[in-house]
Structures are given as structure tokens and as C-alpha cells.
Amino acid sequence: MNVERRSLLKGMALGSLAGVASMALGGSGLALANAATGRAATRPTLVLVSAEVAKSAFLQGVNANPAAQQFKVQRSDLSLDFVLSLQQRLRSGQPQRIIGLVDDASAALIVDVARSSGARVQWLGQHSASLNRSQHRLLSADAANGCALQLGLHLNACGSGFSLSEQRLLGPQKPLQLGAAARSAAASEQWAATLGYNLASLGDANPGQAPLIASRSAPLTGNFVSFSIEA
Known part of the structure; x- marks a missing residue:
């Protein structure tokens, strides 16, 4: 693919993601509500990652979950x-x-392809991570019940600095709001490992404990999007 075509696709993708985020995470949620499902999720068959994420603790978390086989x-x-x-x-x-953690542009393309193919989007998260804090804006269907809470509780137990908000689809639940100040510099990439572990067993009432990861010299930082898509 030539540079001009790649730039065009990236621009279209970023614009699409902005629309999804505006309607789903910041507003009514109608963009993804019709694609949501209330039944329990199956085991992941494909994990999509961007180049940066491939070197991070996200895959370590997925691999540690017995549900991911x-x-x-x-x-x-x-x-x-x-x-x-x-x-x-x-x-x-x-x-x-299909679960994953990718850059914004890739996420927009993936979500668009999923929706046009009739697949169900069960979870969509926007994540922003720095060296000492992570922020998470989550949209989830009934199939992802409890995943956001597990993520927040585990990050707090590990001493990670974070803020988390979750909006649920198709239900009367109030938005979930969690947060804590950082108590351990060694937990800067724990969010990626915990997220990978929880997405692998999305909807499981007893998912077990995500692995604790060692401190990395270059932890995963930047903006990313996570998802769980079922077909």
C-alpha cells in the first residue's frame, strides 16, 4: 500500500473512531447497543494487537487465563x-x-468491519496510559458484566494509579466510577496485563486472579482501544 492510501485510510479510521466514541462512550450508546448481546461470551479465538501492544504485558495477561486456549x-x-x-x-x-488492544485508527477499522459483518460488540474501551497513571472509559454489554469492576479492583489492589468509568448498555445500571492514586511505581503496566486477562474470560462469574507483572524499563504508554467482538 502506498503512503497516500495509508494516510487516507488512517484519516478515515480516526474520524470513524471519533464518531463511535462520541455516540457510544459519551452519549446514548445507540451506535453499539444494537450489536450488544446478553449471553455469556465464548473463548477467544483471535487476539488482535498493534505493534506496541505486542511487546507489552497485555498478551501476558491473555496467556495466563485458562479460558484462553x-x-x-x-x-x-x-x-x-x-x-x-x-x-x-x-x-x-x-x-x-475476537479480543484485542490496538491503536485508535486500527480500532475504528476493526469495529466498522465487525458492525458491517453483523458481529456483536460486547466491550469497547478507550485507554490512556502514562508512566504513573492510566485512564479507562468503558462501554459494555451484559456479556461483559463485572469485567470493569474486576479491572478496577485489581488495579487498586496492585497500587496502580488509575481512573475508570463504565457505561452499561441496555440496562438501568448507573455508570461505574472508580479511581485511586498510585502507590507503587512498579505497577505502571499492570493495567494492560489485567485487561488482557479479563477480556479472555469476559462474562465468567469466577475469572480468577490476573497475573502480577514485573516492572518494565519501558512500560506501555499512549492511547489505545480494547474490544471484544463475537460472531
């Missing part, structure tokens, strides 16, 4: 080949669940 890891990008491959997988008729 025989899944494939794939790098996300903005190429037409990636989009067509994902579309083919979602329209194959085979039951499957």
Missing part, C-alpha cells in the same frame, strides 16, 4: 489485506470471539 495472535494494521481477512473471518459462520 488455542487462539491466534495477529498484528493489526491499516492495509486492505487485513480488512478483507477480518471480514472473511467474521462472515465465515464459525462461532468465534
Whole structure:
């Protein structure tokens, strides 16, 4: 793919993500509500990660979960080949669940392909991480019940500095608001490991404990989007 086409796709993707975030995370949630489902999630069959995330603790968390077995890891990008491959997988008729943590532009393409393919978006999260704090804005369906709370409780127990808000779809629940000041500098990337672990067993009433990770010299920082998609 040439540079001009890649830049065009990236611009379209970022604009699409802004629209999804505005309608879903900041407003009525109608953009994803019709794609949500209330039944329990299946085991993940594909984990999509951006280049930065592939080197982070996110995959460590996914791998540590007993619910994550025989899944494939794939790098996300903005190429037409990636989009067509994902579309083919979602329209194959085979039951499957795709989870991931990627950059904003890749997330917009992935969510658009999922919705156009008739897949169900069970979880969508916007994450911003610095060296001593992480912020999480989450939108979840009934299938993700308890995942946001588990994420917040584990981050607090580990001493991570964080703020978390969750909006639930199709229900009377009030938005969840959690937060804590950092008590340990060693927990700067714990959010990625805990997120990966929890997404792998989304909807499980007893998901177990996410792994504690060692401090890294270059923890994952920046803006990312997480998701769980079921087809």
C-alpha cells in the first residue's frame, strides 16, 4: 500500500473512531447497543494487537487465563489485506470471539468491519496510559458484566494509579466510577496485563486472579482501544 492510501485510510479510521466514541462512550450508546448481546461470551479465538501492544504485558495477561486456549495472535494494521481477512473471518459462520488492544485508527477499522459483518460488540474501551497513571472509559454489554469492576479492583489492589468509568448498555445500571492514586511505581503496566486477562474470560462469574507483572524499563504508554467482538 502506498503512503497516500495509508494516510487516507488512517484519516478515515480516526474520524470513524471519533464518531463511535462520541455516540457510544459519551452519549446514548445507540451506535453499539444494537450489536450488544446478553449471553455469556465464548473463548477467544483471535487476539488482535498493534505493534506496541505486542511487546507489552497485555498478551501476558491473555496467556495466563485458562479460558484462553488455542487462539491466534495477529498484528493489526491499516492495509486492505487485513480488512478483507477480518471480514472473511467474521462472515465465515464459525462461532468465534475476537479480543484485542490496538491503536485508535486500527480500532475504528476493526469495529466498522465487525458492525458491517453483523458481529456483536460486547466491550469497547478507550485507554490512556502514562508512566504513573492510566485512564479507562468503558462501554459494555451484559456479556461483559463485572469485567470493569474486576479491572478496577485489581488495579487498586496492585497500587496502580488509575481512573475508570463504565457505561452499561441496555440496562438501568448507573455508570461505574472508580479511581485511586498510585502507590507503587512498579505497577505502571499492570493495567494492560489485567485487561488482557479479563477480556479472555469476559462474562465468567469466577475469572480468577490476573497475573502480577514485573516492572518494565519501558512500560506501555499512549492511547489505545480494547474490544471484544463475537460472531
